[in-house]
Amino acid sequence: MDLHGKVALVTGGAVRVGKAIALALAEAGADIAFSYNSSVDAAIVTAAEIEAKGRHAFHYQADVGQVAQVTALVDATVARFGRLDVLVNSASLWRKTPLADLDEAAWDQVTNIILKGAAFSAKAAAPHLSAHGEGAIVNIVDLSAFVPFPNFVAHSVGKAGLLNLTYALAMEMAPAVRVNAIAPGPVLPPPDYSPKQIEATARRTLLERWGTAEDVAQAVVFLAQADYITGVVIEVDGGEHLAWRKR
Secondary structure, three states: OOOOOOOEEEOOOOOHHHHHHHHHHOOOOOEEEEOOOOOOOHHHHHHHHHOOOOOEEEEEEEOOOOHHHHHHHHHHHHHOOOOOOOOEEOOOOOOOOOOOHOOHHHHHHHHHHHHHHHHHHHHHHHHHHHOOOEEEEEEOHHHHHHHOOOOOOOHHHHHHHHHHHHHHHHHHOOOOEEEEEEEOOOOOOOOOHHHHEEEEEEHHHOOOOOOHHOOOOHHHHHHOOOOOOOEEEEEOOOOHHHHHHOO
């Protein structure tokens, strides 16, 4: 798919990896819609950076864990731009949920944002993505889709579900819409990481270093453009998915 003149929607696109994805898609020629939950100031800045690249930007407040809100997000995007060609499900919530402390509210909040939001954004977007015969969805998972993170039960289950959703949607939405996933590794440290944790994380990769949000963003652009790839996951993790086998 040539992204020039196309429209991409990035959930969670105001900050961190989601922002890098939105900017990279704009650099490739797409107009960008993106959602944010509470980061309104960051959303304004991101929209300005997109427009500085000569593309149109549209930011929309939504809790993507709520079906009505994610459906409204897709509808508002199409109302603004008249079409939708690429959907990136990037919105997530990094929250510890060890089993001993797990409650229903925490489970629902984490898994709704990661998994339910992606499923229903895809459903709402499907007729628009298929309208021109070359739509694309890219879901953002992580290593916990394969190897659960300790004390992150809900997050790990949500990401594993999102990976399986990728495969299910690739089958259901073919041939008009391609559906793939990216599994980032260490690209942006959580805000509470210490220097010691950052160094230890780097050592867990084969390349022994952190990547960048832009590494993930470029992989998303590649999958949006790659017309003969569907139903795959690309690990952008410096080999972290293999490095654990060496320990």
